[in-house]
Amino acid sequence: MSKEKSPYVYAALSLALLIALIALPLVLKSGYLIHILIATGMYTALALSYDLIVGHVGLLSLAHPAFFGVGAYAAAIAATRLGTPFLAAFVFGGIVAAGLALLVSFPFFRLAGASFAIGTLGFALIMQLVANNSIPLTGGPLCLMGVPRPRLTIPPLLDWQVSSTTEYYYLMLALLLVVVALCSRLTTSRVGRAFISVREEETLAMASGVNPLKYKTFAFVIGALIAGSVGAYYAHYSTVVCPSDLSNYMTTVLVIILFLGGVGRMRGVILGSIIFTFIPEFLRIAATWRMVIYGVLLLVTIVHMPEGLDGMLTKTLRRLPFSGTSARGAENDQR
Amino acid sequence: MQTFLEQILNGLTLGAMYACVAAGQALIFGVARLINFAHGDMFMVGAYVFFLAFSVAGLPYPVAVLVAAIVMFAFGGLFERTIVRPILDKPWHVHLIATLGASIVLANSAVLIWGTTPKQVTTSYAATILEFAGFRLSLQRVILLVVTLLSFYGLHLFLERTKTGKAMKAMSQNREACAVVGIDVRRISTLTFAMSCGLLGLAAGLVTPLYAIFPTMGLGLTFKAFAAVIMGGFGQVNGAIYGAFILGLTEALAAGYIASDYKDAIAFAMMILVLLLRPQGLFGRKIGI
Numbered sequence: 001m002s003k004e005k006s007p008y009v010y011a012a013l014s015l016a017l018l019i020a021l022i023a024l025p026l027v028l029k030s031g032y033l034i035h036i037l038i039a040t041g042m043y044t045a046l047a048l049s050y051d052l053i054v055g056h057v058g059l060l061s062l063a064h065p066a067f068f069g070v071g072a073y074a075a076a077i078a079a080t081r082l083g084t085p086f087l088a089a090f091v092f093g094g095i096v097a098a099g100l101a102l103l104v105s106f107p108f109f110r111l112a113g114a115s116f117a118i119g120t121l122g123f124a125l126i127m128q129l130v131a132n133n134s135i136p137l138t139g140g141p142l143c144l145m146g147v148p149r150p151r152l153t154i155p156p157l158l159d160w161q162v163s164s165t166t167e168y169y170y171l172m173l174a175l176l177l178v179v180v181a182l183c184s185r186l187t188t189s190r191v192g193r194a195f196i197s198v199r200e201e202e203t204l205a206m207a208s209g210v211n212p213l214k215y216k217t218f219a220f221v222i223g224a225l226i227a228g229s230v231g232a233y234y235a236h237y238s239t240v241v242c243p244s245d246l247s248n249y250m251t252t253v254l255v256i257i258l259f260l261g262g263v264g265r266m267r268g269v270i271l272g273s274i275i276f277t278f279i280p281e282f283l284r285i286a287a288t289w290r291m292v293i294y295g296v297l298l299l300v301t302i303v304h305m306p307e308g309l310d311g312m313l314t315k316t317l318r319r320l321p322f323s324g325t326s327a328r329g330a331e332n333d334q335r
Numbered sequence: 336m337q338t339f340l341e342q343i344l345n346g347l348t349l350g351a352m353y354a355c356v357a358a359g360q361a362l363i364f365g366v367a368r369l370i371n372f373a374h375g376d377m378f379m380v381g382a383y384v385f386f387l388a389f390s391v392a393g394l395p396y397p398v399a400v401l402v403a404a405i406v407m408f409a410f411g412g413l414f415e416r417t418i419v420r421p422i423l424d425k426p427w428h429v430h431l432i433a434t435l436g437a438s439i440v441l442a443n444s445a446v447l448i449w450g451t452t453p454k455q456v457t458t459s460y461a462a463t464i465l466e467f468a469g470f471r472l473s474l475q476r477v478i479l480l481v482v483t484l485l486s487f488y489g490l491h492l493f494l495e496r497t498k499t500g501k502a503m504k505a506m507s508q509n510r511e512a513c514a515v516v517g518i519d520v521r522r523i524s525t526l527t528f529a530m531s532c533g534l535l536g537l538a539a540g541l542v543t544p545l546y547a548i549f550p551t552m553g554l555g556l557t558f559k560a561f562a563a564v565i566m567g568g569f570g571q572v573n574g575a576i577y578g579a580f581i582l583g584l585t586e587a588l589a590a591g592y593i594a595s596d597y598k599d600a601i602a603f604a605m606m607i608l609v610l611l612l613r614p615q616g617l618f619g620r621k622i623g624i
Contacts, residue, residue, distance in 0.1 A: 060428050107611050114370050114427045118561050119610050122603040125558060129603075133596040248554065252439060259432055291443040298436030302429050303421050 021173060025166045034165045036281040038237065041172040042230050044273035045179040046250075047257045048266065049226035055264030056187060057219040058199030062251050063104070063120035064227055066127035069246030071097040071228025073131065073138055076147045076235040086150035086162075090232045097228020101221045109216060124248065131243040143242040150236045168237050175233055179226055184266060186222070195219055196264075253277075256294045260301050261308050268310025275309070340470060342591040343584065348476050348545065350583025351483040355538030356556050357563035357575040358487065359531030365507035365570035366527040367423060372434040374560055376441040376553030377414070377532055381407045381539030383449060386548065389540075390456055400540030404533050411532025415525045423524070438553060445550035453547035461544045479541040486537060487576055490530075494572070503527060507570060555599075562606035568616020577618065 025034050046068060053061050075093030078084040084092065104123060111119045131138050138144055150171065152160040162171055186192055197205040198212045205212055235241050253276065261272020280290045305312055360374045384406045389399035414437070422433050463474040494500040502518045503526075514520050560575075563582050567574025582602055589598040609617060 060431065107607075111610055111614075114431065115565075115610050115614065117428075117431060118370075118565065119607050121558065122562070122607045122610075126600045126603050126607075129597065129600040133594075133600075252435070255432060255435065288443045288446045291439050292447065295436045295439035295443065298439070299418065299433055302432045302436065303425075306429075 018177075022170075025169050031165050033282070034169050036278055038165070038169055038172045039281065040274060040278040041169075041176045042234060043253065043257065043277045044270055045176050045230045046227055047254055047261075047269050047273045048179055048183045049223040049230070050254045051258055051264065051266070051269045052183060052186070052195075052219045052226075053223040054258055055269070056192065056195035056199060057216050059216060059220065060117045061120045061220070061223075062117055062248075063124045063127075064223070064254055065246045065248065065250040066124040067097040067101060067224040067227040068231040068234070068250065069127060069131060069241075069243075070100055071231030072235040072241045072245060073144065073231075074228070075232030076144050076241045077137065079147050079236070080144065086148075086152055086236060087154075089236070090150075090229060093232025093235070094225045094229035097231065098221050098225035101224030102217065105217050105220050109213060121248075121251075124246070124251070128243055128246040131246055138241075138243070141243060143240050145240050147235050147239045147241070149239070162236075172233065172237075175229070179230075180266075180270075182222075182226070187266065191215070191218070199264075252291075252294075256298055259308060260294075260297055262310030263308060265308070265310045268308050271310060271313075272308070337470070338591060342587045344472065344476065345590075346584035346587030347480060347580065348583070349586060350580035351479055352538060352542045352546075353556075353559050353563050353583055354487070354576045354579035355483060355534050355542075356560040357567070357579040358490065358572050359534050360557075360560045361564050361567065361570055361572045361575035362503070362527055362531050364564065365572065366503050367419065367524050368427075368510075368570075369419060369423065369430045370427065370434070372431060372557055373414075373438040373441060373553070374531075374535070375556030375558075376438045376445075377407070377410070378535045378539055378556055379445060379548065379550060379553040380410065380441060381532070381536040382543045382548040382552075383445060383454075384536065385540045385543050386454055386456055389458075390454075396458055396460070400537065403540040404536035407536025407539070408529045408533035411535075412525050412529035414532070415528035419524075419528065420521070438557070442551050442553055449550060451550060453549040455547050456543045458544040473545075475541075475544050479545070482541055483538065486534065490534070490572065499523070499526065559602065562602050565606050566609050566617050568618055571616060571618070574616050574618045578616075581617075 024037065028034055028037075046064070050061075050064050053059050053064075071093035074096035075089040078089040078092050079086070108116060108119050108123070132140055134140070135142075150162045152158055152162065152171075160167075162168055187195070194205070194210045194215050197208070197210055198215050202212045231245075234245070257272035257276050258269060260276065261270070262268020276294065285293075301308060356374055356378055360371060363369055363371050363374070381403050385399055385403035388394050388402040389396065392399075394402060418433065418437055422429050458475060460478060461473055461475040465472050465474055465477065492500075494504055502513065502523050505518065506513045506520060506523055510520060513523075559582060560579070563578035564570075564575045566578035566581060567576070582605070585605065586598045586602055589595075589601045593601070
């Protein structure tokens with residue numbers, strides 16, 4: 001966005017935002033609000049990881065809740081059955097999800113377009129059925145309960161027993177920062193450009209020495225790794241994992257966040273996550289009404305505003321008389 | 336043997352319901368090249384229309400079924416005009432997202448209007464048990480099977496014999512060429528949606544007395560219809576109908592003999608296997624309905 005803006009302004013803004021995020025729970029003091037912030041953080045991380053797959057390499061996967069859920073179950077089972085400490089369980093959750101993604105990527109990447117979407121959807125449905133029915137492992141519809149509260153121990157440095165909502169918030173914030181850093185590093189690097197080239201024109205990408213399959217697999221596995229890690233966090237936060245956590249509802253919300261916020265645009269995805277998880281909870285709009293409104297918004301945006309809220313905002317900002325570039329410049333900037 | 340025959344019958348009933356949803360889905364995909372994520376939700380709308388006509392307004396059963404079919408016919412046409420037409424020339428992922436949006440709106444509006452409690456519609460036919468050779472069977476199931484098979488035969492004749500039906504077949508093969516030779520592609524597209532939804536209304540009227548209806552039933556049906564459509568080969572109406580019956584029978588037999596908890600998983604696994612191993616479907620042609 002900014003050749004004119006100095007990098008210092010950008011860094012200062014980020015720092016201010018970070019300080020605001022750290023100070024937030026001290027100001028809010030309401031457990032409910034902090035809980036919503038945690039949920040928003042989880043959805044932001046999930047949406048960013050989903051965007052790596054959908055927005056950057058252009059694979060409309062509908063399997064994301066499966067990876068989130070597998071991560072959550074793996075971490076919960078490790079923590080309850082084997083007494084694995086938090087950090088190990090957390091990493092385990094992410095790795096199991098990533099491993100599963102790698103495994104299913106072999107058959108699914110043979111499918112193109114709509115078949116890929118429907119195939120991954122079938123996979124997500126099967127995973128939910130497995131969670132519901134393999135009772136010895138997951139507890140089935142009665143849920144897997146009693147996941148211990150996380151205790152972070154890195155021997156000489158840190159011994160932190162997370163128990164209050166505020167502490168969970170800081171743990172979430174740390175996780176989110178890692179995810180944001182990872183995603184922005186990935187998408188602005190050579191790898192990110194390779195992702196985009198695969199999305200835009202596979203043949204051309206191949207001609208310039210980019211192996212599409214490799215980058216698709218990479219994005220898919222990293223996306224699942226993040227989703228699984230968020231799942232592992234979720235298991236330790238709610239202390240219960242249920243088969244309903246793997247439901248398609250999550251896909252729906254993620255699709256809404258991405259396509260309304262702006263697919264393939266980090267700022268848009270973050271904006272979308274805030275608008276579609278924090279605001280409705282904050283205003284306490286009934287879930288059913290919320291979904292009706294989202295559905296209508298989704299229909300309207302996909303037809304009239306394919307670049308989402310972020311795309312629209314960027315255009316509007318550039319058209320303002322005081323912003324350095326003219327409207328004409330903005331037109332030229334579009335891809 | 337007794338239970339085996341009963342499971343087969345359950346499978347056929349289930350298959351008939353899936354077939355009505357899948358046939359419409361396949362027709363729409365064939366003619367308009369659109370994957371309709373809201374198709375199951377439209378079935379749900381049809382079921383509630385039937386519920387209103389039969390249980391609330393107290394119309395006689397055959398009239399209520401007809402009302403459901405006619406209302407859904409109009410609904411399908413309207414859906415095509417308002418939601419599908421603006422996106423028809425856009426890429427497939429836009430279709431998927433837009434119809435997913437429509438599905439969310441339909442399901443949640445139904446929750447707002449009718450609540451989440453399932454509704455049960457009972458007809459005297461469902462209570463009438465026919466018995467022959469020690470084998471029991473409700474009249475409602477017989478009606479369901481006979482009427483759906485007749486309507487599929489009617490659909491088949493329509494596609495093969497009438498000018499409009501032939502235009503649909505032609506459009507499923509080459510849309511541009513159809514426009515060139517003067518077929519009104521927009522009218523055909525609207526009619527395709529109207530007919531598919533009319534079929535859903537009819538099916539809803541026949542099936543509702545057998546299963547409870549609830550606002551979120553649509554998504555599951557959409558997925559089952561996808562599975563049937565994929566098994567039959569994308570966009571082939573006959574294939575989708577066979578696929579739906581195979582799916583229904585497999586589910587019923589799996590529920591009876593393997594594990595009822597995993598019957599849905601088996602259905603989706605079959606779908607994925609067909610996608611991977613025989614992407615052209617079990618019965619093989621590549622283009623056309």
